[in-house]
Amino acid sequence: MNSINNKKLYDFITEDPSILTNKWLSKRSNNPASVYSCDNHQAEARLREQNGLFIKTLAKVLIVAHKDVNEEIKSWAQTVAMDRVETRTPIHEVIHQFGVFRGIFWEHIHQFIIVNRGxxxxxxxxxxxxxxxxxxxxxxxxxxxxxxxYYHDRLSVQSELINELSAPVIPLSDSIGVLPLVGEIDTQRAKYITESILMQSKNYSLTHLFIDLSGVSIIDTMVANQLFQIIDILKLIGVKVHISGIRPEIAQTAVQLGINFHKVPTQATLKQALKANKILMSDTHMA
Incomplete structure (x- = not known):
């Protein structure tokens, strides 16, 4: 390949990258929720900088070996990917913009070819x-x-935060606590609940823990086994567990799956469980 023409094309592309960037930005639509919106003036300077670096990185393969540009490609992709995740930009929007700019880039090269056709x-x-x-x-x-x-890491952090907030032990006294569970419990969340309960039971010096399942709609055998494992571990550290709020559909499923709650004290409601253990609460608190 003619290295002289490669250098000429490289210079033509990189002499003023803003020409390409302006054409690209002019094609933006009015979508206030998108980083690519024509009305998103806060993001425009960032887009210009990112696209300018993209142009230079892309054009560089004309004058150096492809492998020598790999690190610059990774660096650019890392910076822009983090930005798009932080701005909650769907990946399909970004891929669409790659397509738009690819067309603009080739129109620019076509102009160079026309001028230098001979x-x-x-x-x-x-x-x-x-x-x-x-x-x-x-x-x-x-x-x-x-x-x-980055998106997976962000979801993992959010998931950990949700799990942390979804397994709070509420101390009723110096040795008694209540754990109201809400929502679907899968094996991953059950594992987190196990670790959280052990830590909180130790921190609160609990001797009795009331686990209320009235906000849980589904329990399968794996989750039930995890729950029984929690109960057994708590027994070893001197915490007696009481279960309340098993909904009829869960009870029916438990029977069908052969899940046996008989070894654990159970009551229909948390209020009944507390009363059965002579823990008196006012009606206003337990309504």
């Missing part, structure tokens, strides 16, 4: 096409990988 061979045009498209694809794939990683 000095450029068909073989060079074909090589540019393969090289640029391949680099575009590499950048998109790298971005998608980084985006998934």
């Amino acid at each position: 000095d450029i061979t068909d073989s060079e045009i074909l090589q540019w096409s393969k090289l640029i498209h391949s680099t575009f694809d590499t950048i998109i794939e790298t971005f998608a990988e980084k985006y998934y990683g």
